[in-house]
Amino acid sequence: MAGDVEQLFMCLFTSCKSFSVKCFFKSFAHFLSGLSFLSQVLRILYSRVLSQMAVSGPSAGLVVAPVSGNSLGARRAEIKPGVREIHLCKDERGKTGLRLRAIDQGIFVQLVQANTPASLVGLRFGDQILQIDGRDCAGWSTDKAHRVMKKASAEKIVMVVRDRPFQRNITLHKDSMGHVGFVIKKGKVISVVKGSSAARNGLLTNHSVCEVNGQNVIGLKDKEVTEILATAGNVVTLTIIPTVIYEHMVKRLSPTLIHHTMDHSIPDI
Template sequence: MSLYPTFEDLKVEGILKAQGEALLDSARSGSESYSQMATFMGLSLDNFCYNEKGELVPRSYSQEVTATAPNPALSPKAGALYARNASRAIVENRRSPAEIKPGVRRVVGCKDENGLFGVQLINVDKGVFVSLVKRDSPAALAGLRFGDQILSINDVVVAGMSGTKVMNLIRSAPPNGIELLVRDRPFERTVSIYKNSAGVVGIDLVDGLIKAIHKDSSAARNGVPINHQIVEVNGQNVIGMKDKKLCQLISGIQGMLTLTILPRVMYEHLVKHLRDSTIRKEMDRSMPEV
């Protein structure tokens, strides 16, 4: 599978996994029929395979499909070890928690003791997006973030649905059976900057909104735009945080800092149904795992 899988990649991975498990079970029992596995989600099992690089590709009919197709991870884990091409020395690769990853990921969660998942959703241009992840909720523990796009819930594609209808899907889901396919914050982007010798990055803020950029600052040199909302600092959610506290957070960071920003017009649309007090008091601000 590619490093950044699509919705179809994740579905076809399920096909191939089901195929391999069915073949193994059939080999063990010697009595089960494989005919019922001929198709899955409307796709033929014989049309896809993994190549020598572990990528999911359409199968050439000159290739032979084996029952032991590899099942590579969707993406390298944080802290994974890799060999350098030149020296072959083992080095450690770590991702930034602020990184916005292309592709689609799978999120599996459950409800809390009150039957709640801890997320608010809103419809934007026929897509469904996360507008609030509550602190210490199952949604936060599962890794959902503000601005994530929800593509499906328990195999139900939600494109075109209202946020209310999708919330009803979550409410009616089994307590321990919520599976979502998610695109990582498609409207957001990151920019990395440095403080100068005086500890200044060169940004003027009003309620988290970038109102002005100082001339000759790191923010100016790195193209930080105005009229964008700061959503995260080094991967930590800062939505609803008072400007004084946000500036203190930035001042306490040594070296490079990465801002996740969102156009103000899109930010206002995502939070238009939320009270300021709800955003300030309930928004999850934990550091995401990578």
Template sequence: MALYPSLEDMKIDQLMKAQSEVQNSGRASLAPFGLSNNTPYPLTPSAPLIYETSQPAPNAPVYPSLGEYMGLELSHDVIAANMPEYLQAPSNTALVTRPNYAVEPVNKIGALVAPLSGQSEGLKKGFVTNGVREVILCKNAEGKIGLRVQHINSGIFVSLVTKDSPAAQVGLRFGDQILQINGSNVAGYTMDKVHDIFKKCPVNGISVVVRDRPFERTVTLHKDSAGKIGFSFKDGKIINLVLDSSAARNGVLTDHNLLEVNGQNVIGLKDKEITKIIAEGGNIITVTIIPSFIYQHMTKSMSSSLIKGSMDHSIPAF
């Protein structure tokens, strides 16, 4: 069964398949929905596909264990009460280009088909793993990595990634949990101890293992004729949805905070700045959101002046 990044992609793909089947059978006159042979889109487009990259091992959790994440009680009952939509975990996906929709199984899992969204740079840059990864850092000419952390309930979390820093260039983001530095576990360390470790690290080859922020969702949206995607927000928090809009159709939820727009970090930006990024982001917009329940817990111990003044808000190149 095919999977799609948006409802609009699914509908277009279904129409394209129906038209192709009719033409192949020699009964083009019976094409559904009144489509003619002069279809406005190619029958075999070369848009990128999105492939799932991992499959949970038997008896393994579908998403990371979060029972003690930053001091939150994230039991089944708490999630059901505050974030019921996250009882079903999202699949991990990655963007891979395949011509002519050559659907190939990856680890025996199906592919996402994107006839409309596949060419969107925002869809590529907004990709998140929801897993553990290793990055190799270095220091800049000033001997800095461009990273600040906070220790919260025995965990170490990224609270600031400065613009154009080595940390920004390898894709570290606000809210990532640092698990290891050069092979040493950092659970239980203080903020000062971790900063001291980074200061004493060599200039090159600094290995950092991180877990991506949990409970993120990336949603691909399509602007209407008025250039709208269908939700309003205040202080970065989604407060209203427009009936029958792309946001409503594709599962955007209120009481969620915007983290990224087309992969660009918007945490700490003013609403008018975020609105401008959306307006200039093209007809297809990918937003990364997180429940406000978790976002507020992540930010309450962090300096708002640092987030707003020094946070990396550059357009990602990866």
């Protein structure tokens, strides 16, 4: 298009007798010629960039957040928004397998024992209990929450629950060596490897690992957690919580009790 306009102005230039007008037309023609050359250069560069992208594809080193929608682990670890209602009962001993703790004027799940009514209904460490049998839990003490649970019906306890508000999920990609790039000590992230998937996806130190692909690992030895990570597949979803909150939440629970009674089973979807 620029070339056609340039030819038109050159025709006007040759037919014009005024020197000043001829100078104008001549300058404008040079300007259009420059535009035409620039557009050709840009087209060449653009075509080369496209061809290079088609050959090389996206760099694996720049992957930030792996697509996790189809990951089984991500679905198991999902922290759903909103609230849900569950119906809990007691076993033949009158137990639910649930321990609660008051934090910041709220009531939270401190411990879910394996193979108990609490584990069967899908309660998890860190879930917030908003209501028990229609009664708001806000402002309750730990003792009051346990008293209410003790007096509740053995056949049906209605709870309104919010999924793990203090926790968040991070999905990581293993490198060619099978590493995701962080070090834990007593379940706490103490180091993140520079340039690793953990670093690129925002894993922070001073956070405790609660789950690996939805499987609770609280109370497990570091070696056990490492073994779970090693067999977790190439895409791994971690559920983490700030360690300062975690330590407050497990206060007065012995490590032995957590290790041997916490539900560490792989959850159903």
